[in-house]
Amino acid sequence: DIQMTQSPSSLSASIGDRVTITCRASQSISTYLQWYQQKPGKAPKLLIYDASSLQSGVPSRFTGSGSGTDFTLTISSLQPEDFATYYCQQSYSTPELTFGGGTKVEIK
């Protein structure tokens, strides 16, 4: 299985901060990488697909980048509704899809 490692596992940030989350794959996955946002008690929500494509309806302050083994999710200006846990997911080794361990974004 392809292992996905996210860092940091948690971070504290203030409203308006620029936030960057990293996801590293154990082997090259091209750009077959998605990002999801999950709030407590809710289902994950798709934010970014194919490493850098913004899902319809998702605010433009969310951007994804990277290819190969290293990927980033950036929130350009953190908003109150962005406090959540973020997960990456690889779809290179279909159907054995795997997720990162998550990054919890908390209020500073």
Add this chain to the structure above:
Amino acid sequence: EVQLVESGGGLVQPGGSLRLSCAASGFTFSNYDMHWVRQTTGKGLEWVSVIGTAGDTYYSGSVKGRFTISRENAKNSLYLQMNSLRAEDTAVYFCARDVGTVTNRFDPWGQGTLVTVSS
């Protein structure tokens, strides 16, 4: 509105069985691959199984031989039959629609149903 609603979770003893259901609405169910993904506190999100539009099925190694995914397009429903349940199967189970054209991406997900395996 595209919506997925899971049901069927609950408390079951080790070795027992449970059948999860996922009711889909707001889209042409038969046109999409459908997945089950589970979430535990300790291991995070784990892909479980997928069923294609043609009925082809795949499973993760941890559930292969014990779980069976199926679909009933006439009822816009997805199922997961879980047998020989173990404590490590305790999780919230989500169904999810696959909207990827080349690769797999999930949108939307259902709200999840909790399965607890304990004596």
